[in-house]
Amino acid sequence: MLNFNRCLHDTATRYARTRFTIPKPKPIPSSNPRKPTQTTHYLKNLEVTPPIPPSTANKQFHISDTHPLWQFFHTNIKDNKKSHDYITPPSQLDTQSRSWSITELRRKSFNDLHSLWYACLRQRNIFAREMHLINTETSSNKNNHVHSLQQINEKCRVTMWRIRHVLSERDYAFRIARSTTTNNVIDQLSEQVETTEQLERFQYAVFGISEIISENVIDRKFIDGLKYITNLKLKILAKKHDTLNEKLVNDLQLNYRDNTSSMGINDLAEAFIVFIAEFDLESSIEACDAIKELRSDPKNKISKYDELETISKYIKQLKESSSSQDEVEVTPEAI
Amino acid sequence: MSSKYAYEQLSKAGARVAERATKVPRHLQPRLQKIMERGTPQFRRGNLPHVRDEERFDSEKQWRFLVGDRVVITKGKLKGTVTTIRMHDRSTNGYILGPGGPTRKVPVPKTLWSEGQTTHIVEMPQIMKRKDLKLVADIEDPKTGNLKTVAVRDLVFRGGYYDENYKKVMPYRYVAGEQGLIVPWPKPEVVPDGELGTTPENVREQTFWADSYVRNPIPNAALLTIRNPNSKFRKGTLKLKDLARLVAPEMPLTPERKEYLRKEKELKAKNKNILERPALSLEDMQMIDNRIKDHLEKQSRTV
Numbered sequence: 001m002l003n004f005n006r007c008l009h010d011t012a013t014r015y016a017r018t019r020f021t022i023p024k025p026k027p028i029p030s031s032n033p034r035k036p037t038q039t040t041h042y043l044k045n046l047e048v049t050p051p052i053p054p055s056t057a058n059k060q061f062h063i064s065d066t067h068p069l070w071q072f073f074h075t076n077i078k079d080n081k082k083s084h085d086y087i088t089p090p091s092q093l094d095t096q097s098r099s100w101s102i103t104e105l106r107r108k109s110f111n112d113l114h115s116l117w118y119a120c121l122r123q124r125n126i127f128a129r130e131m132h133l134i135n136t137e138t139s140s141n142k143n144n145h146v147h148s149l150q151q152i153n154e155k156c157r158v159t160m161w162r163i164r165h166v167l168s169e170r171d172y173a174f175r176i177a178r179s180t181t182t183n184n185v186i187d188q189l190s191e192q193v194e195t196t197e198q199l200e201r202f203q204y205a206v207f208g209i210s211e212i213i214s215e216n217v218i219d220r221k222f223i224d225g226l227k228y229i230t231n232l233k234l235k236i237l238a239k240k241h242d243t244l245n246e247k248l249v250n251d252l253q254l255n256y257r258d259n260t261s262s263m264g265i266n267d268l269a270e271a272f273i274v275f276i277a278e279f280d281l282e283s284s285i286e287a288c289d290a291i292k293e294l295r296s297d298p299k300n301k302i303s304k305y306d307e308l309e310t311i312s313k314y315i316k317q318l319k320e321s322s323s324s325q326d327e328v329e330v331t332p333e334a335i
Numbered sequence: 336m337s338s339k340y341a342y343e344q345l346s347k348a349g350a351r352v353a354e355r356a357t358k359v360p361r362h363l364q365p366r367l368q369k370i371m372e373r374g375t376p377q378f379r380r381g382n383l384p385h386v387r388d389e390e391r392f393d394s395e396k397q398w399r400f401l402v403g404d405r406v407v408i409t410k411g412k413l414k415g416t417v418t419t420i421r422m423h424d425r426s427t428n429g430y431i432l433g434p435g436g437p438t439r440k441v442p443v444p445k446t447l448w449s450e451g452q453t454t455h456i457v458e459m460p461q462i463m464k465r466k467d468l469k470l471v472a473d474i475e476d477p478k479t480g481n482l483k484t485v486a487v488r489d490l491v492f493r494g495g496y497y498d499e500n501y502k503k504v505m506p507y508r509y510v511a512g513e514q515g516l517i518v519p520w521p522k523p524e525v526v527p528d529g530e531l532g533t534t535p536e537n538v539r540e541q542t543f544w545a546d547s548y549v550r551n552p553i554p555n556a557a558l559l560t561i562r563n564p565n566s567k568f569r570k571g572t573l574k575l576k577d578l579a580r581l582v583a584p585e586m587p588l589t590p591e592r593k594e595y596l597r598k599e600k601e602l603k604a605k606n607k608n609i610l611e612r613p614a615l616s617l618e619d620m621q622m623i624d625n626r627i628k629d630h631l632e633k634q635s636r637t638v
Contacts, residue, residue: 094529100538109542110553123531128345140447152531157347167553167561170543177548201546208549221549 072126087130090145099158105166113163120156120163127153181206190232196279203229213319218312223268226311230271231256231264237284244284251292268302269294272314378441383427383462392428395505395520396492398465400430403521405471407486408463413437417471417484421460429462437461472510472518487511487518 063069065082074088085092105113127149134146186206193202203209207225210216238245238256248254254263265271270291277283294300302310359367364387372380392398400406400420408416413436422431438458445455470487489511498505500522510516528534543552553561563569573581588596 092530094531096526097529097532100533104538107539107541107543110557112542114557124345164561167557171551171553171558171561173545174548174551174553177545181548204550205547206549208547 071122072129074126087133088126090141090148093148093152095148095152097152097155099155100162102162102166105159105162106169108166110167113167117160117163120160124153124156127156193232193236199229199233199279202232213315213322216315218308218315220308223307223311226275227264227266227268227271230274233274233277233279234265234284237279237281241281244281244288247285247288251288252295265291268307268310269300272311276318376444378443378447378457378459381424381427381429381462382439383424383429383464385426386428390428391425392423398423399490400465400468400470401521401523403523406430406432406468407471408432408437408467409469410467411437424462427462429464430468431460431462437463470518474516490518 070084074085074092076083076085076092100116105116108116131146131149131153134142134149139145189202189206193199200211203225204211207221207228208216209222209225209229216222234244234248234254235256238248245255245257248256254265256264265274273290273294274284274287277287368384395401402420402422404420405417406420408414408418416435418435419433420430421433421436423429424431437460439461440456441459442455443452443457470490471484472487473482473484475481476483487510491509491511492506493509494507495504496507497503498520501520505520508518508520510518545552558564570577
């Protein structure tokens with residue numbers, strides 16, 4: 001396009017020489033110039049050596065084909081032979097592909113988006129280098145080449161802002177969900193739980209309790225979740241099986257079939273026993289027996305203020321046992 | 336716009352302003368065109384003038400003939416010649432035709448000779464306008480049942496369908512005035528997928544599920560690179576200072592205006608019964624109903 005060089009109306013007058021603007025004459029060079037204040041021994045030892053001829057055939061410049069920096073150069077595959085181009089030939093530029101759309105990116109996990117971001121970034125790096133080098137050339141096709149590089153570069157840039165948009169959107173959705181989910185919603189969700197898999201998904205969705213022990217963060221929320229899941233487990237099983245219900249009512253004074261009573265397991269040690277038990281009848285009956293045994297000694301009751309410390313101990317023990325692969329039963333009594 | 340430095344391509348900050356600076360005002364455009372043409376050698380110049388960006392053809396409906404379509408030339412020395420569309424010239428909204436199309440002779444300097452060239456004079460294809468071309472189609476003769484080749488006077492676009500070849504929704508191309516006579520779009524040349532592209536299977540594969548509302552799907556460390564938490568556009572809550580800026584202070588009333596408002600209020604209170612709008616009762620509605628009924632009956636009798 002046009003290059004409009006705009007000048008101020010007073011440029012001419014400013015540049016005009018007047019009697020006040022006659023430049024001073026240059027100072028006469030000193031006959032006794034000051035010597036450098038610092039000198040090094042390198043100056044004395046300098047020797048002129050014959051120049052090294054620039055050649056890629058030189059052994060010191062040999063680069064292996066698997067060098068990771070080759071990823072920043074265009075790879076050319078011809079007759080099953082891999083070679084690298086210093087600058088991508090215009091005929092091999094991918095001008096047909098398009099950017100990723102937002103709907104496509106919404107289906108991808110954080111790790112996928114993260115990888116895609118860096119793939120785009122690397123590609124843009126290649127384009128930036130190539131554009132810089134092409135601009136120094138004087139070929140007739142220069143502008144077209146740079147233009148197509150710019151177009152592909154723009155497509156990568158669009159993908160990148162879309163990735164950020166999708167992640168930002170996801171974060172907002174998460175925050176809104178967290179602030180609007182009430183206890184009623186949780187209770188409604190819990191009514192749909194029937195199988196072990198559903199229970200696992202429920203505890204992860206509502207309390208963030210993962211099946212992988214090391215992933216969990218031990219805090220107040222974790223303890224509350226643990227107690228909720230324990231009561232939910234017993235409630236579902238008690239409604240299904242009469243034997244368990246009778247055991248719960250007679251031995252532990254817990255009636256899960258009566259919706260009016262809000263009584264449930266509230267002690268951490270008891271809750272933990274049920275929590276680590278399998279989600280079936282036999283394991284629950286065993287857990288009931290263990291709780292009954294635990295209740296026989298009032299010392300086993302854990303105060304609310306010691307809960308965090310105790311659960312940390314339990315989890316640590318659980319981790320150790322799972323890492324050693326020993327089939328050691330971890331119960332509060334054992335700890 | 337090609338720039339000298341590579342780093343200018345890395346960010347788009349200020350691109351909108353820079354683009355505005357390069358735009359030539361509309362009244363200067365013809366003059367600029369002239370200057371550009373004077374400076375461009377003949378072999379680099381097209382035979383049609385450039386069109387403005389907003390006037391450029393974009394959709395199939397605007398182009399009417401796509402690459403591969405058979406067309407007949409209706410103007411010039413080669414009037415009546417049937418050939419195919421080889422290329423679209425986006426800068427002039429023109430068409431470059433295949434073999435048999437019009438050409439022009441231009442001198443080319445020796446420095447730009449291509450391989451095997453022996454003379455300064457080169458035949459360059461001439462760009463054709465849309466109005467000088469007509470689509471050629473094969474249709475079935477209703478009398479004989481044989482296929483015959485005709486030139487279509489005009490085209491109409493209606494509806495749309497997903498075209499496998501173009502991989503997008505395309506409109507149906509009807510012959511104007513002929514119900515149900517569709518001229519199909521030409522089959523484009525198959526372009527292999529680019530090396531930067533991703534396969535559809537990989538794109539469609541779902542790897543994200545919203546599985547917890549307690550655990551954020553994005554690591555905390557990444558949030559800062561996604562969004563600026565201190566952005567002035569995302570404060571969330573309005574403070575008193577912001578409110579003061581947004582709400583204009585109330586204009587004080589003059590004593591005259593106050594007096595006027597007081598008087599008006601008094602008058603309203605006084606004439607409350609007079610000014611009140613009478614409500615429409617059921618009896619009134621019945622009366623209106625009867626009157627209209629009578630009137631309509633009378634009218635029907637007179638007719």
